[in-house]
Amino acid sequence: MRLTNEVYLVGGGPTLGFGLSPDPDCHVYAIDGGDELALVDAGLGDGDAVERIVATIVAEGLDLAKLRRLLLTHYHADHAGGAAAWRARFGVEVVAPAGAAPVLRGGDERAIALDVAKAAGFYRADYRFAPVAVDREVGEGDRIVVGDLAVEVFDTPGHCDGHVSYLLHGRERRYLLAGDAVFCGGRVVLQNIHDCRVAVSAESVAKLAGREFDALLPGHGPIALSGGRDHVRRADAAFGKLFVPPGLG
Numbered sequence: 001m002r003l004t005n006e007v008y009l010v011g012g013g014p015t016l017g018f019g020l021s022p023d024p025d026c027h028v029y030a031i032d033g034g035d036e037l038a039l040v041d042a043g044l045g046d047g048d049a050v051e052r053i054v055a056t057i058v059a060e061g062l063d064l065a066k067l068r069r070l071l072l073t074h075y076h077a078d079h080a081g082g083a084a085a086w087r088a089r090f091g092v093e094v095v096a097p098a099g100a101a102p103v104l105r106g107g108d109e110r111a112i113a114l115d116v117a118k119a120a121g122f123y124r125a126d127y128r129f130a131p132v133a134v135d136r137e138v139g140e141g142d143r144i145v146v147g148d149l150a151v152e153v154f155d156t157p158g159h160c161d162g163h164v165s166y167l168l169h170g171r172e173r174r175y176l177l178a179g180d181a182v183f184c185g186g187r188v189v190l191q192n193i194h195d196c197r198v199a200v201s202a203e204s205v206a207k208l209a210g211r212e213f214d215a216l217l218p219g220h221g222p223i224a225l226s227g228g229r230d231h232v233r234r235a236d237a238a239f240g241k242l243f244v245p246p247g248l249g
């Protein structure tokens, strides 16, 4: 699904996405940097998920031979579970938050709260997270090049540890690829898991609300191509009154 001339939505499950790939895949975005493509987040990588995302990329007229990088926002399985498959099949450079890299390499299912997420019914019991080699660790202030476009990195923990958001400086607008740090409608996802922290999430949302961008491209749910900052400001305003903003779903 072409969002603009430089960003495409190529994956995401039907429940909190557009049904481009199976549940519980997060939104998977493709950035067209001209002579280079990058994906943001990988989805779960279960069943035929990678095949369906590949088919969408090809159907959009994008050249898979240009796919060089996979940028991960955080280590939850619905975002990073497919990373190993993408790396093995396409040789992509896996870019991940420094705070998430050891866990991604080790595939520790307790560290990524996959054990409790399975128990809660979000994943089938016999799903296994595939450990993935991280080629580049990034954090606050780092810059990534995707063809002729630049991406800034912001540390945005709170939803979980080792979470980053990516600010893409496009040709026609700026895009905040927020992962699960903040969503359209001023929503957040704060879960009963070991590394989720309300006050830390509030600090991350405040940081993002202070940045200049047009589009809010979150990890799930609605997408805003303009006025994205207003959505983040709504979450920031709720936190400012000491309330937790509403959740997704």
Ligand SMILES: [Zn+2]
Pocket: 074, 076, 159, 160, 180
């Ligand atoms: Zn998450």
